[in-house]
Amino acid sequence: MKVKEVADLVGISVRTLHHYDAIGLLTPDGTTEAGYRLYSDENLEMLQQILFFRELDFPLTKIKEMIHSPSFDRMEALELHRSMLLDKRSRIDKMITTIDKTMRNARGEIQMTTKEKFEGFDFSRNPYEQEARERWGDEAVDKANAKAGSMSKDEQEAMTKTMNGIYAKLAELRSGSPDSAEAQAAIKEWYDLLNQMGSYTLEAFKCLGQMYVDDERFTKNIDRFGDGLAKFMRDAMAVYADANLK
Amino acid sequence: MKVKEVADLVGISVRTLHHYDAIGLLTPDGTTEAGYRLYSDENLEMLQQILFFRELDFPLTKIKEMIHSPSFDRMEALELHRSMLLDKRSRIDKMITTIDKTMRNARGEIQMTTKEKFEGFDFSRNPYEQEARERWGDEAVDKANAKAGSMSKDEQEAMTKTMNGIYAKLAELRSGSPDSAEAQAAIKEWYDLLNQMGSYTLEAFKCLGQMYVDDERFTKNIDRFGDGLAKFMRDAMAVYADANLK
DNA sequence: ATAGAGTATAACGTAACGTTAGAGTCAACC
DNA sequence: GGTTGACTCTAACGTTACGTTATACTCTAT
16 A cells, blocks of 8 residues: 555555654555555554554653554553543643643632631641641741740730731722832731741742732642642631631 | 743753754843843743743744734644544543553453343344444445345345354354464455445454464454444454454 | 852653554555 | 546644753852
């Protein structure tokens, strides 16, 4: 069979067959006197194999290995590729949820979830501590915990109140100019307060300080942190949104 | 800030920043006397935007449009990209299930489903007829239906029996040499029988005839047909497998 | 003054083909 | 026998988003 016949039969382009010939992936068994490629039945079978693996997104070099070396472990290759696909899919899932969140955010449909979880503001028994340790190291977390632990209950309550006050102020300023001196002052106040909490808390909240500037970046930044911490921060966002509605 | 600072801060390469400069996606606000790029805070913000959309797999040209034209409809772009991602994910899902099937097939763990559905063998009231019509056109389907409709109940039963007999023969031969004259004869018999059923039935079953040759190709071929027909064919496969175990 | 780290431009490489471009081949029709 | 149209060939540039040298400055610290 000549190129176009083959190409039409399996639904690929002539150029693709040329390419496969060029890289030695599929060399036709024969040629006419004029130099036309002639594909045998075996060539067709091999092409089926190639297209099968191609459809699974295997790179052509890998396919070449698989086809040309009988010792190649197909099962293992499939297994490996499967896990790669799973990774890819979960990345796509993440993208989709990020887009959804971005769109909801842009539409102003911020969900007001568990405000309560945030009310206590108990940094000393943070459920995401393990995650934070892995992310920023023991030292930072211990320092933050020591700081929080050294606060009396009254002090903690006072701090929570102060923070909520700042949220309210930020919310108030949100509708106005974000570049005003007032806003800058509120943000600085917030940063300073967070600074007292230790570095990992600060890191985790840094992006929230820019939230009023740009919702999309907020959505992106929040996902830089692990799932647990991201949730934690979204809760903070909820408090913020709530303050915004008062 | 100079290139490396920025690159390290946001976790990309210097080359990437050079590239973004070259294509006019992100031109630094200033340069030193020596020609070093200097990135401003605004540049950083824009970079965040860029990376956000890049993370969502937007092509850089689109990002450039989005950033540089304020009239660009972000929502619409997000919506569009979302649907693209959904497509991509469903393709990946398909790949994964195909791989799974391939591996199960290779291990011989063929699932024996609904044998009953296949027992009646009622081609005249095929639930996948609509699908077949779209795939092979009305003519082929009508011809097949006419053929099946013209058969008496006895004839249909006889045909079912004949087919199952061929399946049994193929199953028997499967363990032996697939290139034997016997196997070829059985396959020809099968094809002839299917041929009597009309073209679309034949098309749908053609690949089954090669099943014993190559499980992977079978798995691939079966997915060329629509979901419904593929299911139909898998049912046929189940009958075959069942015969195989007798 | 010199080493080391950073920066610049320029240009080739990557994966899997798509897309011309120029030229030869084949079968059929006039 | 010539011409047309469909098909084939090789060659080579284009695509995407940078990675990777290579060569040459520039800056800072010792």
